[in-house]
Amino acid sequence: MPANTLITVAPTGAETNKEACPQLPTTLEELVATAKSCEEAGAALIHVHIRDDDHAPSLDLGRLKDTVQALRSETHLVVQLSTGGSVHDPLDTRLKVLEAEPDSCSLTCGTVNFGPDVFLNPWQVMVDLYRQAQEHEVVPEFELFDVGQAWSLRRLVDECGLPYGGKVHVDFVTGVLGGMPGTPQALLAGVAALPEQVTSWSATGIGRSHLPIMATALAAGGHLRVGMEDNLVYAKGQPVQDNDELVARAARIATEMQRPPMSTDEARRLLGVKERRPDRAQQPT
Numbered sequence: 001m002p003a004n005t006l007i008t009v010a011p012t013g014a015e016t017n018k019e020a021c022p023q024l025p026t027t028l029e030e031l032v033a034t035a036k037s038c039e040e041a042g043a044a045l046i047h048v049h050i051r052d053d054d055h056a057p058s059l060d061l062g063r064l065k066d067t068v069q070a071l072r073s074e075t076h077l078v079v080q081l082s083t084g085g086s087v088h089d090p091l092d093t094r095l096k097v098l099e100a101e102p103d104s105c106s107l108t109c110g111t112v113n114f115g116p117d118v119f120l121n122p123w124q125v126m127v128d129l130y131r132q133a134q135e136h137e138v139v140p141e142f143e144l145f146d147v148g149q150a151w152s153l154r155r156l157v158d159e160c161g162l163p164y165g166g167k168v169h170v171d172f173v174t175g176v177l178g179g180m181p182g183t184p185q186a187l188l189a190g191v192a193a194l195p196e197q198v199t200s201w202s203a204t205g206i207g208r209s210h211l212p213i214m215a216t217a218l219a220a221g222g223h224l225r226v227g228m229e230d231n232l233v234y235a236k237g238q239p240v241q242d243n244d245e246l247v248a249r250a251a252r253i254a255t256e257m258q259r260p261p262m263s264t265d266e267a268r269r270l271l272g273v274k275e276r277r278p279d280r281a282q283q284p285t
């Protein structure tokens with residue numbers, strides 16, 4: 001059982017509309033402010049989707065670079081860019097995300113139905129993305145939306161070797177309509193299916209599975225992902241006001257479970273990320 005808990009915040013996502021949810025951080029200023037307050041509340045990693053000037057999902061490389069730079073200079077968080085983007089993003093655009101030089105990137109281990117849409121992750125795209133991550137020395141977080149994707153992860157690592165840094169970190173995204181349900185049983189089945197190369201795992205539950213998955217992950221030795229990408233309801237009849245309150249609640253529950261939030265330095269060691277901060281580049285982690 002790991003002593004401390006990695007808390008990831010996924011503050012924005014690609015699915016929620018700014019008009020429907022004005023508190024969603026969609027501008028760079030809002031994202032940086034959210035990142036700072038979430039770090040203060042206990043987050044150590046930020047999973048980033050960006051938006052354009054109209055608040056629509058974007059994978060614009062210039063914006064991605066500016067975002068990575070701003071988050072790196074304003075916070076100590078591990079910066080993870082989404083390569084999943086939105087279900088409408090073309091695969092070749094998604095494959096260019098790593099040129100923004102994040103610390104980490106998401107890498108989903110298979111195609112999955114996504115509500116009425118399809119989140120496309122063909123085998124060859126997984127391989128291309130993985131090889132790019134190795135070349136760019138970016139640490140992938142393997143996102144599993146279904147239990148069977150654990151076998152694709154096993155095949156990927158068997159055929160392509162370990163990621164940069166040698167650590168294999170998985171995030172279960174449960175409760176997507178089309179993927180594994182957000183239940184303790186499904187999560188534990190996923191954990192049991194993980195290949196032996198996996199060194200750590202976290203989990204999130206979409207919508208109402210947010211809290212049951214959090215409790216199960218903490219009890220089973222996993223780490224946590226929370227945020228407005230995954231959940232817009234804090235409690236019955238109470239919309240989420242901001243990402244900080246989701247992080248703060250996760251930190252409180254983890255602390256009560258005797259697994260308090262880990263620092264950003266601990267997270268860097270857990271994930272094996274490369275030291276890219278200019279002021280730290282010469283120092284051992």
Ligand code: KMH
Binds near residue numbers: 086
């Ligand atoms: N927005 C979803 C279609 C990721 O960030 O890599 C995909 C997603 C996964 O959010």
Ligand code: ZN
Binds near residue numbers: 010013049082084085
């Ligand atoms: Zn995402």
